[in-house]
Amino acid sequence: MSVLYCIPFLGLLLSIAIFPLINGRLWEKIQPWVMIFWCLCFLIPYGAKYGLSVAAESTLESIVGDYITFIVLLFGLFTVAGNITIDGDLAGAPRTNCVLLFIGMLLSSVIGTTGASMLMIRPLIKMNTWRKNKAHVMVFFIFLVSNMGGCLTPIGDPPLLMGFSRGINFFYSLSFSHILLFNAMLLLCIFYLTDRHFFRKEVAEGARPDISKPGNNISIKGLHNLIFIALIISAVILSGILPSVEPFAKGLHIYGSVVFTYTQMIEIVIILLSALGAYLTTPAVIREANHFTWGAITEVAILFIGIFITMHPALVILRDAGKSLKLSSPYQMFWSTGLLSSFLDNTPTYLVFLTTAGSLGSQAGVYTSLGLVPAQMLTAISCGAVFMGANSYIGNAPNMMVKAISEENGIKMPGFFGYIFWAIKILIPIFIIDTFVFFL
């Protein structure tokens, strides 16, 4: 497939980056039309060249195969987490923010990066209400909670779940702990210094938190919704296990080779029921206290349908070129998987490179259904896919959600390029250090 088919994807990314800068209000209104425009820019020439049925199959594959489960999971966790509110007088300051980021990071591997992001973002925003400069807190939240923290278990991030379904031991990713801790330590140090700089500035300007009541009573309302979060996580784990069980590998035939599998259906039903359960069993006052609206999820749903459809040619090219890339060392795998995961869906990217590593014919390493993969190579691919999802807003699903929720709650977040600039300034140097320490 020609690289030219990737132009609509690039156009879409540029639209996301530039339109909000020109006119934010107009962008909100025309978002769906811009998505349709770029999708058609890809589908019309693609249909003309390969035939309408191929174009239809490609679109349905993107929507049924990837998008629906992606957005339903996001929707489910967004809804359930929006029904949990944490009250208390903790004041957002460098120390408290560091502690919350660290807890969120650990939680990411237990309930997934999306789950942890949705659960922790509102308490973090609430704690920092008194602060003027909050965008950097959210940026580091994306780095640590929405991405890196998910590297320790297959529940953490979808690529690792894909690895688990390809035969990698469930607890294998725990062996990345030292890398996560090393990165977290560096990031938290940088965060602490950055936050302290802004904190001191704000205090000098006279801002101060409300600490009128002695002590601190932290209370969590809507705690029963943790059951629904557990249900959603079990649905995610099932989606990794069931495809290998005979009856669940099959499904409803949609068109051509597109099949809506029973596994997907089970996952979707469990998630939607959990979301509905959370919504119906939680008093509306809790959602009001959380300033819960459908705005953020709607925006993400619109943007990502366009991204999933137009990203298709880039993934096909990557899949075809995977073996010919001749990548043979861990650092090459780390950077290739990482840089592509920064802008493409990190799950198929991870799979392409795992397949490449499995086909190298290694005599020793970690067993996968794709062949033996040297341990350091697997670590590099996994860390690349998970860590570098933080390089852009579209690198991982929760990134855009965190941005949308923050903006809805009065935080002026950096634009598309502004965020990438933060990543270049802070993450890339850390990844270079990682390369020397772990992957060379």
Added chain:
Amino acid sequence: MEDEVARAIDEVNKEKLEKFRTETQNTVKNLAHEIYRLDEEVYKQLGSSLGRVFSGDKKREIHSIISALNDPDGYKIRNDLVLISNMARTIKNKNMRKSVMQEYSQILKKVRSLPESFAGNDIMDYELAGLNQLNLKTRFASNHTIICIGRTYGSGGTDIGFALADKLHINYYDAEVIKESENILEALENEKKKNFLSRVIYDFGKYHGLAKEDAQFFKQSELILEKALTEDFVIMGRCADKILTNNHIPHISIFITAPFEIRAKRIASIKHNISLRQARKLLKKIDAASKRHYRNYTLQRWGDIQNYDLCINSACFGIEGSVELILRSMNR
């Protein structure tokens, strides 16, 4: 003759400029109140404290809006208004949303119609001058007399402050403020926790997650501001000058110092058990701590003459003389 005409024209222009400046400042003030009210209304309609743009103390927030409106670049106020409108658009009730958005549009129009800059060329910073009780126009008009004294160790600043409070028959605060804030913060201290982990968690929550010195500073700020509303007083250190400036409360800020060697000799003579060398060491240590503390909470240089209304070399006047000088400055 021509000179007289030119002078008369200058006078008229000056008057016009002054009138224009006053009018614009009134417009800006009203507009700041409108913006604050709009944010308050949006927050009330949404029923959530999340996302409020102006979440701090009303008076301070209105001053910050006025500063933002006075900024010829206008970048900050534009950003704040965008954030308010983003929040307003999420109001569920359609009619309410419409009415709030209409109000927002009107405010936006008014902001756009403001002249880009209406600052004059006088060196006087009107805002700063308004806070200075030594200023002849506003001296003790309706506020309490608050005197903030910063001093280097050994300069006699504490004695001067105490004598001044005595002469003016007003309260004097020093370590008292700290004691009071500590009493509140340590209210739950008696409830001792046995194991290490629960102790760590307890300590973390006790100061609302803040470092102890930060919590102490915030509590002290609160107390100083409370006292400023109800009484006249002299306060030593505690960054009180900056706290009051930030909260637009008129006060007099004074810095008292003396040459290092003189201070060292004084300390050595007061504290009989230490040598001159030890006194020098002590001075350096205490001055460095004061400097660090002031820098930490104000981002200004401690003892920098630009930050004070009056700076006194107590070695030139002595304690009584310094008190006399301050009282004469205050026309007392």
